[in-house]
């Protein structure tokens with residue numbers, strides 16, 4: 001009986017811990033941080049899935065794009081306002097944004 005209670009407690013604790021159980025996807029990050037500007041082109045942001053607007057940007061070096069995402073550029077805040085995003089997550093959000101809607 002005692003053991004069962006212990007197991008139950010351990011399970012409950014595991015379920016309540018705020019450790020992220022699943023890594024965020026590019027889509028999660030997009031809707032959490034990038035959406036407000038990139039969905040409608042707020043402040044001149046290139047619009048999601050708009051090839052014409054993205055093309056000239058993608059012609060830049062990949063490293064420059066990453067640098068601009070990290071540090072921000074003009075109306076774009078550093079890390080696109082996803083302050084706890086790492087480089088990989090920023091890139092996943094970008095990949096999601098480049099897909100046709």
Ligand code: HEC
Nearest residue numbers: 033034037043044045057065068074075076080082093094
């Ligand atoms: C507050 C508005 C805003 C948010 C939030 C935002 N962006 Fe932007 N973003 C912009 C604007 C404005 C530009 C255009 C900047 C310029 O070149 O003048 C831009 C440009 C970019 C570029 C092109 C950079 C380049 O090198 O040309 C990328 C990539 C980008 N954003 C990714 C993201 C990602 C990923 C997110 C979410 C994690 C995000 N943005 C969130 C406003 C925003």
